[in-house]
Amino acid sequence: MGGVNASDILKGYGQSMVDGVESAYTGAKTAFKALLGDPQAQTQLKAGAGAAWDYVSDLENLPYLLGAMTPEKREKLAQAYERGDVETIGRITGETVASLPIGGGAGTIKNVGKATETALDAVQLAKKAEEAANVANKVNGLTKLDGLLGKTIDGPQVTSTMLRQDGKLGEQLAIEMLHKETGLTFKPLQNGSGHGCDGCLVSINGDKITVVVMDAKSSQNGVDKAMNAAGDPLQRLRGWLDKENIGGAAENEALAIQLQQAIGKGADVKGITVKVGVPAPGASGKTQFRVESWPKK
Numbered sequence: 001m002g003g004v005n006a007s008d009i010l011k012g013y014g015q016s017m018v019d020g021v022e023s024a025y026t027g028a029k030t031a032f033k034a035l036l037g038d039p040q041a042q043t044q045l046k047a048g049a050g051a052a053w054d055y056v057s058d059l060e061n062l063p064y065l066l067g068a069m070t071p072e073k074r075e076k077l078a079q080a081y082e083r084g085d086v087e088t089i090g091r092i093t094g095e096t097v098a099s100l101p102i103g104g105g106a107g108t109i110k111n112v113g114k115a116t117e118t119a120l121d122a123v124q125l126a127k128k129a130e131e132a133a134n135v136a137n138k139v140n141g142l143t144k145l146d147g148l149l150g151k152t153i154d155g156p157q158v159t160s161t162m163l164r165q166d167g168k169l170g171e172q173l174a175i176e177m178l179h180k181e182t183g184l185t186f187k188p189l190q191n192g193s194g195h196g197c198d199g200c201l202v203s204i205n206g207d208k209i210t211v212v213v214m215d216a217k218s219s220q221n222g223v224d225k226a227m228n229a230a231g232d233p234l235q236r237l238r239g240w241l242d243k244e245n246i247g248g249a250a251e252n253e254a255l256a257i258q259l260q261q262a263i264g265k266g267a268d269v270k271g272i273t274v275k276v277g278v279p280a281p282g283a284s285g286k287t288q289f290r291v292e293s294w295p296k297k
Contacts, residue, residue: 032060034060041086048090052097056090069078109285140204142210145272148181148291150288152223155287160279161169170218170276171198178214178274189240189255196240200255201260211259213237215294218276222288226275229294233271236264271295 036042036057048055056065066074073092080088103154160169175186178199186199199214213236215229241260263269271294279285 032062042084043092048087048092049094049097050091053090055097056093059069064092069096138201139205140183141182142203142212144182145184145212145291149272151291151292152290153177153181153291155276155289157284157286158279160281160282167216167218168194168267170274170278171216173278173287174214174216174274174276175199175288184212186212187255189252189259197237200237200259202258202267204262209262209265209269211237211262211269212267213271213294214274215271218278220278220280222277222287223275223290226277226290228269228292228296229273232293234263234269236271237269268295 013099016153035144036059038046045056046053053297055061073096077089077092080092087134133232134183155173158169160171167173171188175188183202186201188196188198190196197213198216201212201214203210203212213233215233215236217229219226237259241256241263273292273294273296275290275292277286279287
């Protein structure tokens, strides 16, 4: 493929196919554009798409195709992306063209207004359904998070491969535990030295915006010996966001922008401390967590 392996071009886009219609479109458009620029990949796509090639090769039609796909078909498309199976990508998209509600040949699809409106409606409905589900899940997760305050939770058996206790293991375990117990996904916002927010979350429910700032504190002597988080969560978060070296990676920059916008709109900023009992460096042992309010009440 012009010296570039298909799986290299497509790596990472497969997951976007199952993350939702909107992210599927973004990933598919980027990957398709790359494939169409490579003669060998284009030949494979064309072979898979068959008579639907003219429609499939037009990037403007991707929203309609993805909106018309079932979740199962999008998952198969995702798997083809991850394998770098270009011909299967063409075949799946070509089959979807044939199933669009138009009653005509592939070349006439773009000219049938009702068909494209129907497909675009499917994209928008799926997007709205996903957004509603995400809001409900976060609201439910925040309720579960409140229920964890003051509780001690037994964690998994782990082996610490660290040469010294630098808190990284505890931070990772804290994020995993919170996701398991609440369904919420906390994301770190840290610089290259690992300084910053151990885990941040933004929840938007209508006019109510909530930001949760998590500080993980580890101790190899158990959760009772772990320190309390210092300072005010909002001021600490503002300090981290003001530092120029926070960011760099695209996901870091996106999270920073989301947090800044939430604070600017008057978000309710809450802090929690997750105390983590971890084994000593180089040793194996059970882990334990305690979730506390920050500042501690």
